[in-house]
Structure formats: C-alpha cells, structure tokens
Amino acid sequence: MSVKKRKFKRNRRQNLEENELMNSSVSKEKKKKKFSSQKETMNFNSPKKMVLGKMKNENKKKIMENRGKMTNKRNRSEIEGEKEEVIESKKRRKSKKNKSNALVKNSGKKSQLNKKIDVNTLKGMLMDKEEEKNKPNWENSSSTLRERMIAQLRSSRFRFINETLYNNASFESKKYFKDDPEAFDAYHKGFQQQVDNWPLNPVDIIIESIKKCPKDYIVADFGCGEAKIAESVSQKVHSFDFVAMNDKVTVCDMAHTPLLKSGVNIVVFCLSLMGTNLNDYLLEANRVLKKGGIMKIAEVESRFENIEDFIKLVTNYGFVNTWSDLSNDLFYFLDFKKEKDLEKGKSKLPAIELKPCLYKRR
Numbered sequence: 001m002s003v004k005k006r007k008f009k010r011n012r013r014q015n016l017e018e019n020e021l022m023n024s025s026v027s028k029e030k031k032k033k034k035f036s037s038q039k040e041t042m043n044f045n046s047p048k049k050m051v052l053g054k055m056k057n058e059n060k061k062k063i064m065e066n067r068g069k070m071t072n073k074r075n076r077s078e079i080e081g082e083k084e085e086v087i088e089s090k091k092r093r094k095s096k097k098n099k100s101n102a103l104v105k106n107s108g109k110k111s112q113l114n115k116k117i118d119v120n121t122l123k124g125m126l127m128d129k130e131e132e133k134n135k136p137n138w139e140n141s142s143s144t145l146r147e148r149m150i151a152q153l154r155s156s157r158f159r160f161i162n163e164t165l166y167n168n169a170s171f172e173s174k175k176y177f178k179d180d181p182e183a184f185d186a187y188h189k190g191f192q193q194q195v196d197n198w199p200l201n202p203v204d205i206i207i208e209s210i211k212k213c214p215k216d217y218i219v220a221d222f223g224c225g226e227a228k229i230a231e232s233v234s235q236k237v238h239s240f241d242f243v244a245m246n247d248k249v250t251v252c253d254m255a256h257t258p259l260l261k262s263g264v265n266i267v268v269f270c271l272s273l274m275g276t277n278l279n280d281y282l283l284e285a286n287r288v289l290k291k292g293g294i295m296k297i298a299e300v301e302s303r304f305e306n307i308e309d310f311i312k313l314v315t316n317y318g319f320v321n322t323w324s325d326l327s328n329d330l331f332y333f334l335d336f337k338k339e340k341d342l343e344k345g346k347s348k349l350p351a352i353e354l355k356p357c358l359y360k361r362r
C-alpha cells in the first residue's frame with residue numbers, strides 16, 4: 001500500500017472516530033435534551049409550551065404573589081369592611097330573628113287569646129247583649145232580681161194575710177177570703193214555704209198519732225189547709241177551712257162547724273188557733289167531741305207566753321191535759337181529753353190568748 005493510501009486510511013479512521021465521538025456526545029446531549037424535553041413536554045406539551053409554561057409558571061407565581069399581596073392588601077382594607085358587614089348582617093339577621101320570634105310569640109299570644117276567648121263565645125255574648133237590649137224595660141234587669149222581687153212580694157203578701165188571720169175575729173177572716181179567694185192561695189203558698197224550712201212538719205206528728213187510734217174513730221180537722229190528715233189516715237176525717245183547697249175540705253168558720261154535738265173522737269188544731277176568738281174554737285171542740293174524746297193541739301212554741309197558764313185556761317173549757325210534748329224547740333204538742341160538756345152561756349169562761357206567730361222577712 002502506498003503512502004498516500006495509508007495516509008488517506010488514517011485520516012478517514014480519525015474522522016470516523018471523531019465523528020463517532022461527536023455523535024455519541026451529541027446523542028448524549030440529545031438524549032439529555034430529549035429527556036428533559038420529554039419532562040417539559042409532560043408539563044407543557046412542547047418545548048415552546050414549556051417556555052410558555054415556564055413563563056406562565058412564573059407569571060402564575062407572580063400573579064399568585066400579587067394576588068396574595070392583593071389579598072393581603074384586601075385583607076387589611078376590605079376585611080375590616082367585610083367584618084363590619086358580617087357584624088351588620090349578623091345584627092340584621094338577629095333583629096330579623098327577633099322580629100320573627102316576636103311575631104311567633106305574638107301569634108302564640110294571639111292563639112292563646114283565641115283559646116281563652118273563643119270566637120263563638122264572643123258571638124254568643126254579643127247575641128245575649130242584643131237580646132237583653134230587645135227585652136222590655138221591666139225585664140231588662142237580671143231575671144234573678146225579678147225573681148227575688150216576685151218572691152219578696154209573695155212573702156210580703158203572705159205575711160200580711162197571716163197577720164190578718166191572727167189579729168181579727170174569725171168571721172172577719174172568713175169574709176176576707178170570701179171577697180178575695182186568691183188571697184187564700186197566696187197565703188198557703190207562703191205557708192208551704194215556711195213548712196219547707198222547718199226541720200219537721202207538725203201535721204206529720206199528728207198523723208202518726210191518729211194512725212195508732214182505732215179505725216172507727218171519727219176525726220175533725222179544724223183549719224185543715226190542704227186536708228193532709230184526711231189524705232193520710234184510714235179513719236173518717238171531717239176537714240174544715242175558710243176555703244176549700246180540694247174536695248175533702250168543707251168550707252166554714254171552725255167556730256161554727258156543721259158537725260153534730262158529741263159526734264167525733266178527735267178534734268185537731270194543727271197550727272190553726274188563729275184569730276181573736278180562740279175561746280169560740282174551744283167551745284166548738286167541746287161541743288162536737290164525745291166525752292172522753294181527744295183535742296189535739298200543735299202550735300208554734302213562741303206563741304205561748306206561759307205553757308202552764310195555757311193548759312190551766314184550757315181546763316176551764318171542760319178538758320184535762322193528758323199528754324204533752326214540749327221537747328221540740330219550735331213546736332209544742334198537747335193532748336186534752338174532754339171531761340165534760342159545757343153549757344153555752346151558763347158560766348163565763350176566761351179568755352184564751354196566744355201571741356200571733358209573725359214570720360220574719362226573708
């Protein structure tokens with residue numbers, strides 16, 4: 001091989017080696033760059049983008065920083081405002097809540113009121129008031145007052161009739177009731193009211209005692225009222241009064257009954273010794289009673305000035321006191337047996353008086 005050829009071969013080898021060296025470093029560099037570019041591409045897709053990305057990153061950083069700065073600035077200046085606004089809005093919300101609470105409370109109160117005063121009750125009250133307005137004047141006052149007034153008038157009338165009976169001779173009372181038969185009714189309604197207030201009704205005591213008597217006894221009830229005895233006992237009863245309250249009653253002044261002389265076994269005066277002529281009643285009792293017959297008297301205790309004196313006086317009328325019950329606070333019960341007939345006008349008999357039984361105003 002020639003020197004030229006050898007020189008050429010040597011140069012080519014050198015070039016090749018240099019190229020190889022060059023390529024390997026370039027490829028390394030390339031690889032490096034490629035790796036880094038791949039890395040960048042992951043972020044920004046392309047080297048261009050990478051630069052942009054870098055730029056963006058930096059911008060972003062700056063923006064963020066600026067934002068941070070701005071935020072910081074805002075925090076200082078605006079946050080105070082915001083705080084105030086928050087406080088204000090809190091206040092507003094609180095006041096709104098309070099208002100709504102108040103409304104709720106009020107509506108609660110309202111519903112409570114509704115419960116207390118029901119609408120229908122109010123309507124009823126209004127209607128009552130209207131009705132009251134439409135009533136005639138004399139009825140406008142409360143009905144209880146009217147009732148009380150009527151009761152008082154009844155009571156006054158009863159007391160007036162009662163006093164008339166006690167303070168007049170029986171013939172006058174007889175005339176009084178004849179002229180005003182309705183007065184008798186008024187008297188007996190009042191009398192019944194009194195009876196209702198008593199712990200016992202004396203006529204019941206008398207009824208019980210007559211029930212024990214023989215069935216063939218004849219009874220004369222002087223001043224019988226409703227003729228309760230005749231209704232209650234099995235014996236024959238003659239019932240007398242000024243006015244007949246029922247068909248059992250014979251109208252008469254008991255000072256002069258239509259009974260025959262010495263025909264009855266029992267004569268009863270139950271709360272009926274009224275008038276200024278009591279002696280006439282005792283004479284009539286003596287007349288109609290059989291000898292040994294019983295005169296039964298039940299009277300208000302307070303009418304007797306002295307019960308012993310009364311008993312003595314009665315004995316002057318042909319009677320003897322056989323039994324008495326003075327134990328009751330309100331009433332005295334007395335039995336007298338007829339001992340003898342009295343001959344009218346032969347001997348002057350002592351006057352018999354009892355205090356009138358005046359009922360109190362109620």
Ligand code: SAH
Pocket residue numbers: 165170191203222223224225226228240241242243252253254255269270271272273274275
């Ligand atoms: N004995 C009845 C009624 C008592 S009230 C009873 O206990 O339930 C008194 C009654 O005696 C009245 O009805 C009154 O009219 C009557 N009375 C009083 N005096 C009278 C008389 N002279 N004649 C007839 N009845 C008389």
